[in-house]
Amino acid sequence: MISFESLKSEYERNWASLEIRAGRLAEANAVARKALNSKATYQQIERLTGVPWPFAALCHYRESNFDFDTYLGNGESLHRVTTIVPKGRGPFATFVDGAVDAFRIQNFIGAHDWGIARMLFRLEAFNGFGYHAKGVNSPYLYGGSTLYGPPEARAGKFVRDHVFDSNHVDSQLGTAVILHAMMALDSSITLDGGPQFAGRTEPEDDAASTVILMQQALNKLGANPPLAEDGISGPKTRAAVSLFQQQNGLRDTGLLDAATVAAITRAMQQPGAAAQNGDLSQILKRLEDLAQLLRPSAGGTTLPAIVPGNTLPATNDPVSIFERLFALINKTAPMPGPVTPTSPAPVDQLKQVVDLLSTLLNNGGGKPMLGQVNGALGETIGKLLDGKKTALGIGGSVLTALLSSVTASPNASGIAGLLGTIVSAVPGLGQFAMPISLALTVWGVLGKMEKWAQGTAPPPKVTT
Incomplete structure (x- = not known):
């Protein structure tokens, strides 16, 4: 090799x-x-x-x-x-x-x-x-x-x-x-x-394990000519990735971005493996498999692992999914422009999360029961959040504003001490949580407007 x-x-x-x-x-x-x-x-x-x-x-x-x-x-x-x-x-x-x-x-x-x-x-x-x-x-x-x-x-x-x-x-x-x-x-x-630290791996070496798995998967999916499974994203591998992206409705770049890795992983799975009836355990399993592919070999923050014997997060808990997706996006998203590498903007992160979830959950062919707005995250999560997005968004915005105004103090006690602990444990809270909460609020309002336009909104409650 x-x-x-x-x-x-x-x-x-x-x-x-x-x-x-x-x-x-x-x-x-x-x-x-x-x-x-x-x-x-x-x-x-x-x-x-x-x-x-x-x-x-x-x-x-x-x-x-x-x-x-x-x-x-x-x-x-x-x-x-x-x-x-x-x-x-x-x-x-x-x-x-x-x-x-x-x-x-x-x-x-x-x-x-x-x-x-x-x-x-x-x-x-x-x-x-x-x-x-x-x-x-x-x-x-x-x-x-x-x-x-x-x-x-x-x-x-x-x-x-x-x-x-x-x-x-x-x-x-x-x-x-x-x-x-x-x-x-x-x-x-x-x-x-030469290397400044003994045993320190280079960036392309860290990515090699993911590239090998993707080369193996593309070969099993019929890459022609077959790819050398060497962990190097050379001209042939990029051409095969480009062809896969064209055939699967992805943005044609030839690069192994997060959505493409997710789609290749999904293509290797058996048909009908999508989560049903509001059970998100299969989605979390897919995300864990993807996280294993993208987890760096040394150093850096990794996603929480699901190992045998551990209890899966609550199967109806969308927060767990968003946490894993944001961690995944942070490790894989390319940074455009000639600027010093920084974390992607929260709005860009949210868009990438939606795109990645769409890839993971899109089982093709069937017309979604929910509309485009309410079903933006797929039928399963869409149903879980149906009717709750506006309330969650407003509540999250208020809570974020409150937490962002709290200064952690080692001498504080009671509620102030608890809030200070939360703030200190979540650096940059307002930077990430506020845009998500506001986006969720807008999403919920648009979803209600969509239901009214489709005539699927529930009838008003009778008051006496």
């Missing part, structure tokens, strides 16, 4: 022996100088993402030959929504905005190891690891060096998707070759960025 650890020694060995071919040295130096001329722009990306500026320059060279009017993730125009994987990105105001987005969805933000082996591994991941199966050093890394092409090494190139020509020599310079030339021209470039 392809992994960084399995390839690390190979990258280090190749880098130590890399020589630029004499006939390509002038070209390599010219490309390196072009990259160095835009150093200030790449350093701006580094300040926003932590990704070393030489890495950004190398990606830019291979994806669009230093065209600053393109999206770094795939070389398409900055000014239109992207149509090849990653799809649906943009438009972006600047090249830097697009670069930050591209590195974010590649899980490069927050990475600590930028030594030469890890850098070459990440560069090759942009293009795919198919050359290893052919016994050829990737031209994406080594084109123009003695490590690729005759007489010193083997040739070969994927001339189009899934078609390998063993006699073709890629004429484009490889990223390792350009990096070698850049370092000869700029002594400030160093490659000693």
Whole structure:
């Protein structure tokens, strides 16, 4: 299986022996100088993402030959929504905005190891690891060096998707070759960025277990061509994800977002597994299965686990579902825009929760008994909350306002002490609870209007 650890020694060995071919040295130096001329722009990306500026320059060279009017993730125009994987990105105001987005969805933000082996591994991941199966050093890394092409090494190139020509020599310079030339021209470039803490995993390593499970699931669902179950979301995996999204009415991005992971998980289940008659235990079981897939391997906040012998939360308790969904959204939602990573806005969280619940609960085909407003969370939860949303929303808004005005005090007792304890245990209470409560209130009012419009509202009570 392809992994960084399995390839690390190979990258280090190749880098130590890399020589630029004499006939390509002038070209390599010219490309390196072009990259160095835009150093200030790449350093701006580094300040926003932590990704070393030489890495950004190398990606830019291979994806669009230093065209600053393109999206770094795939070389398409900055000014239109992207149509090849990653799809649906943009438009972006600047090249830097697009670069930050591209590195974010590649899980490069927050990475600590930028030594030469890890850098070459990440560069090759942009293009795919198919050359290893052919016994050829990737031209994406080594084109123009003695490590690729005759007489010193083997040739070969994927001339189009899934078609390998063993006699073709890629004429484009490889990223390792350009990096070698850049370092000869700029002594400030160093490659000693190893992990800061022993045993600390990199972001793409944390995501690998989820990607493997999704690759296995897509293969069982008939992915063609079959995917390598390697935990790397490369071009083939993203193409398979894109096809699944198209076939299942999801937003076509090619990315394993929370709704897509939920839909793939659901597609692997037996038909008819949806919760019935107001029992939410099956929904909670689905969420726990999904949480297990998305739970990071080390560090970070995880969802409450349901283990054998533990009692499931109350089966008619929608609060448990919202708690799990918000925890899930917080761990998986991509953050748009070139800003310092922060938690998603509460309104955005609520929308993602609704979208994810719709995916989990939508069993297709049947016309909902509830209207679009009252049945927005599916028939099961919709019935549970039917007639209660307005009251819950108003009550929640009032309670949130009261709790938000309380200052925790170690000397307080009675009701004040209890409220202070609650406030201190729920940081940012007003920021999250108030928008949800207000949204629930509006939802309830709209639901009542919908019933009146449909003629399904209960008759007024007779008063005497």
